Amino acid sequence: MANVTRHSLTAAEIAALALSLAHLGAGPQSVTARRGLRHAFDHLDLDDDVIATTLATLTTPLPPDVARRARLMANAITARLVIRLQYLDAAGRLTIRDVEPVTCLVHGEFWYLVGWCRLRRGIRAFRFDRIVAVEPTDLPARPHLPERYLPFQRRTAKRRKAA
DSSP: OOOOOOOOOOHHHHHHHHHHHHTSOSSHHHHHHHHHHHHHTTTSOTTSHHHHHHHHHHTSOOOHHHHHHHHHHHHHHHHTEEEEEEEEOTTOOEEEEEEEEEEEEEETTEEEEEEEETTTTEEEEEEGGGEEEEEEEEEEOOOOOGGGGOHHHHHHHHHHHHO
């Protein structure tokens, strides 16, 4: 049997895998894929409540309407196209925003779209459960490196350098 080298996944790799699984639904293949993602987390210390909750969120199918929106966001990330969001903020105000999507991630019990918001002229994280609608556009998005928008990824890299 060949030697297998194991390494931890980066935050960007985990985000991409999780987003790919997010809109698979609840069929047999998605169950197997989610089980595989759980195995990728075997090295983590699940005594941490945030990590345990995040893992549960990553491996739970999204509701069908949210999964459809996630699919549109994933396609826009791949195609590097702007999407138009109808978004409810924390106060319940509806805004329409053109967003250059960068990546999606999960923290705790929530999924987030991370992208450059043209309305606010800055990077923003949009909770999936507050995204009312997603409309694809033909507008090109500038390339953005996900690593620049995942602060926990940078902290991990700094810790490795300090060690």
